[in-house]
Amino acid sequence: MIPESLKLRLIEFLESNREWVVLFFCLPASFVFSSVMRVRACLRRLSGDKRRHDAKVNEIQAKVHEWNKLPPSERRLLCTSRPNWLSLSTTFFQKHLHHQVALPLYDILQLDEEAMTVRVEPMVTIGDITEFLIPKGYSLAVTIELTDATLGGLAFGTGMSTHSHKAGLYHETIVSYEVVLSDGSLVTATNNNEHSDLYQTLPWSHGSLAFLVALTIKIVKIKPYIKIKYIPVTGQRNYCKMIREFSGAYEEKPKIHPDYVEATIFSKDKAVIMIGDYSDYDRNVTVNYCSRWYKPWFYRHVESFLKKGESEELIPMRDYLLRHNRAIFWVVEDMLTFGNNPIFRCLFGWLLPPKPAFLKFTTTPGVRAYTFTKQVFQDIVLPLTRLEEQIEISTELFEKFPLLVYPCKIIDHGPLSGQLPRPSVEYLVPGTNYAMYNDLGIYGVPGKVKERKWYNPVDAMRRMEKFTRDCGGYSFLYADIFMTRDEFEVMFDLGLYERVRRKYNAEGAFPHLYDKVKPELDVFSIGEECAIKE
Template identity: 80%
Template sequence: MLISCTVMFIYAMLPSSWKARIIGWLEEHRELVVLVFCLPASFLFSLLLKLRAAARRFSSGSHDERVREIQRQVQAWNKLDKDNRRLLCTARPNWLSLSTTFFQKHLHHRVPIPLYDILELDEANMTVRVEPMVTIGDITKFLIPRGYSLAVTIELDDATLGGLAFGTGMSTHSHKAGLYHETITSYEVVVADGSVVTATAREHKELYQTLPWSHGSLGFLVGLTLRIVKIKPYIKIKYIPVKGQENYCNMMRELSGAYEEKPKEFPDYIEGTIFSKNEAVIMTGDYADYDPKIPVNECSKWYKPWFYKHVESFLKKGESEELIPLRDYLLRHNRAIFWVVEDMLSFGNNFLFRTLFGWLLPPKPAFLKFTTTPGVRKYTFTKQVFQDIVLPIKELEKQVEIATELFDKYPLLVYPCKVIDHGQSSGQLKRPDPKYMVPGTNYAMYNDLGVYGVPGKVKNKKKYNPVDSMRKMEKFTRDVGGFSFLYADIFMTREEFEKMFDLTLYERVRKQYGAEGAFPHLYDKVKPELDVFAIGEENAIGEEKSN
């Protein structure tokens, strides 16, 4: 960390012309930099974080004591002179968040939230109560040996359950369970006056409805209760290669129940990986016990092929099935961060590299953010795309077409997900358009479209305007009634943002629970710290000059 801080300091002091040369050299030799510096430093950084977490477990008090300290700090903030108060936010460093943005916490009044424990497993009610800083890695290690899993488990080891609660997410089980927040039965929140409120579907209902997608703009989360499901030790996964865009789109809709009027048993897990406009592999998975007739693939082992590369092999092999241990399956995309690592290390999936150095992967997202200077952030902002966009699955063909046109980046990730109609102004998500509703149900079938990595135009050194491309994608999303996950950079004006999301109830709840003047507004919390429109203009001018 000391080395990286020194490097960043030296970089900041250099003349602009030198900075441009350094950035050009780093771009040209990025694989060498990642291999020689980033991977070893990231590994050591990860060890330090684990040591810190272990020390914290021995030094922290009880859950109630820690919550009372948070309350005390908020109450002390309330006693400050109003003219000198800054808006509240957590003291958690930006680099520990998986969000791509860098919220300007130094301009806010920061409150530590040292809440990292799993509090209670309630097998009778099929729930688990946790503190917000518990990670996906923590909860899978705790639940799976006991025969349970979260109803929705995001694939990244470092994602926190509290971050997902306020930011939501989905998994390959979401065609059954819905979005992550649909699995939360209660939130425990310290609100602006320092009191603790427990919000459920019955008590503090409007707060309960607006906490998802609130991104910490309504209060401090200090506990939450999530639904769990019974599991078996393996997922029996079937790989189905499909040729033809219409064929794989129709299969995704049929398997997920987008057309179904009557109850039907659908697979426990569904995922699609689109490798080109005309080729995809669709995976279905069901909980299973060990079967000696079916091969077992411990796909998250360091020496194994990256999961999406393994999936791609079935385009040639043909349809097949295997057993994957459940935790391996749930974290299958962790080592290659889906397929982002390939843009850092083109040889990362090479057998020799995996065998000798695969244990160093993935680069720790926290380390990558920790070592990102404002200059590097602005540069990488224009050179890559990292977006999860939720769109009606009936429009899947159009999604693939526009993503190809704007980003030219494959593979594309597709997870089907039910979006439940909770009625008018029942949270930040707008009601699904009636034309997308599954007949005889209270939900529409949507899907996550994951677009990750370096766009094809950037790789081929062609003109690429990231702001123009993303704004076109966001307009398409608004036009079809979709929405963006807000952990990623957004490119919307506030007016456009309020067309995508319904803030009617949210604004009322902010007033009711004193969040106005205490916490940042949702739009201000999630918009990029960069001036994206200025960057778009710079790119447009650059394109004109090159013509």
Template identity: 90%
Template sequence: MVPETVKLHLIDILERNREWVVLFFCLPASWIFSLLLRVKANFRRLTRDKRSHDSIVKEIQAKVQEWNKLPASERRLLCTSRPNWLSLSTTFFQKHLHHQVALPLYDILDLDEEAMTVRVEPMVTIGDITEYLIPKGYSLAVTIELTDATLGGLAFGTGMSTHSHKAGLYHETIVSYEVVLSDGSLVTATQYNEHSDLYKALPWSHGSLAFLVALTIKIVKIKPFIRIKYIPVTGQKKYCDMIREFSGANEAKPNVHPDYVEATIFSKDRAVVMIGDYSDYDDKTTVNYCSRWYKPWFYKHVESFLNKGECEELIPMRDYLLRHNRAIFWVVEDMLTFGNNPIFRWLFGWLLPPKPAFLKFTTTPGVRAYTFTKQVFQDIVLPLVKLEDQIEISTQLFEKFPLLVYPCKIIDHGPSSGQLPRPNAQYLVPGTDYAMYNDLGIYGVPGKVKDKKWYNPVQAMREMEKFTRDCGGYSFLYADIFMTRDEFEVMFDLGLYERVRRTYKAEGAFPHLYDKVKPELDVFAIGEECAIKE
């Protein structure tokens, strides 16, 4: 065993020299790791036999049926065999305690241009689907910005984009789910068939109800470019009002609101609001290939307009959709403060971003416990009318800028419609069945940590979660949660979920949602330890 004093000394050395560790070890190793994963993926595609999707699904069914034949005392709860480090979730679910089933499903199955849908297997990534759809003139209605996110992971989790003020959350764009249940049967759940209850409960279920083997998703017709306008704004009320106006939070004008709306908030009083529309090429407007390795990180490019003033440019569609991938929004800046330097970008920008899978792959329990107290990575869905309050409490608790804001339509589907509570009637856009919420993205190292002040991550996040519950909002569950189970069941409506678990015999077969998403760490013990150190 390494003495505690030695471990603390090593941690101190690594923290003080973190940038050099990232530059000379993490980036090259991550790039090699990413290359190996790409080689493996290409090899898998080349060597995959001619078996149909259906035959692979039958094998998955057979494995689940074999599990059912085990003595009850030997039947551990089911989960996929996909390694934790391949997931973008910040938690490390204890798969070694579960019965793991492989889901080797990586293909795009069908594009239906008449129905405007695409049918895919769950392990298809955002990188895969954008490469496939955009040259054909289409895009998913909701495309998050990270290439490694899987469409199946988003289906059972969630996602939103800068088009979500029109399309809603990711699950609103899913037409059908094809799932293998705990008894090995295969069912297709849609909004209108006999499995409509399952269809409503699968979003936000995080693999706690069934195994996903295919899904059909809506697509939208696009143009080659996004014409984006950057609007720098001084004054909190002014930029908050502008976001609400552009997104349609005040009144519904579907044909008037821009196709894409977002804001990056750089301080309590300064932000850049961005609106974008599909566009063809225009030789009078600058084209910005913002995702190329040598280009400024997108949020730094956005920040420059605080001084430059309002500006308009064209961004190729795929570049725009993946604009935050290189810097993982602004998380990479906390790893490499010089990462946006032009010299660094030209020499080493092609190594970015550090592969999230590699970062998780190399995270030991000790490192996980340490970093848990030093950084925040949260997406929180809150009523857009409360945006000023969101910024205020986030600033008090985390002292972290920039903040990301994406407006998002939350539709009232009536009672017993899934894990998301119905939006409060006071938030509904007049004359509609939806309210305008927003994603508040808080990423990176809190200011208190950077300034070496006392910081209790558990206390801070529990206060943020209470604010979220009081507003009728909810936390994205890919990130660490700090709630007790009772608090969790206040934030989320589990009535339908629990009924579906019983109806489809998920109880005793799959872990409960709360158990699936809660951190593997004892967050309350960490909070108490931080409080003692105050």
């Protein structure tokens, strides 16, 4: 056992020397861990056996059957045994209070080129699937930019990409979910079978309904490169209008829109819009291998076009899809202030990024409280027609740039169709059944914190959440939420979800969605303390 005095000194060191901990522990550990996982994934592919999946699922079912045999007084709520520090969520769910079941499901099971789908186990990562699909000329229709994101985590938590103005949210691309229910039975949920209600509520459920053991996802045909155009724009009204035009948010005759659309907003007045299309090699266009270790971080590369002016280049497909991985968008800069220095990149850039797993592993309660009160990490889904308002209130509350903007199609599936409320009629693109929303990504240390001014993170985020609710928007739930349960049930439609929990006996077996995603910290006490300090 570690003496208490030594433990306290270790915690104090981790809290006061965060940058050095990242440099000397998180980066080397991340590199070793990634190398081991790549070798492990390669060995799994070489030793592929279809019977292995069935055996593992049978074992999971047996574990759930054993739980059912426990006396009711001894049955704690179910959750996976995956450690908190391996999750990309910012929260630390209290798994030690729950009955944990291991889900060792890491395999890519089947590529169906005729149906244009891939069947995978839930622990397959974005890194795994891009390495598997892209050499074959395919990609997921929605590919999140972080290699460590798991396809199962995204299935229950959803997400979007720069192709989402065409494909919609990640869960719109899922054909079927294979899940183990609380009674140990294995069912497949699709949009047109007897479990369609379960199919509709598994997205945004965050493991509060069942254990996911496999899913089938749509894929798209691709070319080797993305031909990307960087368009620097001055004037908020100008860049907001241009984003809407490229995404197809206006009432116009149908036209072909770019395959990929995104914007990085560097100030209220300046942004760079990027549009991209699948492309073969073109000798007249420069190729940028933007994900190589010695290259500038992608958002810094994008920023350079504010001075260079409009430009075009080819980016290899996998490099493009993972362009934000090395700097975790721009979060790493707040951890390693010298991380984008050319000398550091050339000598040690191959160690990047620090894996979120090891960042969380070295997060003590003190570090967690610090990051909670001194940083913001939010992805918020809001109507694209109100982008100007989003930028204004984000600037007022956080004073944090850059901002990330991805347009995304939100489809109206009718009443009681899942946790996402139907988009308001006023936001629907005329002649369609969808509205064009956008992800607003706010990451890093707010301006007031950098300037050592008073800052109440709870007040700021609660005001942002109120704006989101008033707009008919949604918060991604892998980030911290600051809502009461009543406010949460205004933002999300839990009518079908509650019905499904009762029908499939998830009540008393799995935590409720709100309990699963709320911070383990006392948000409101922290807000009150900050208010007193003012």
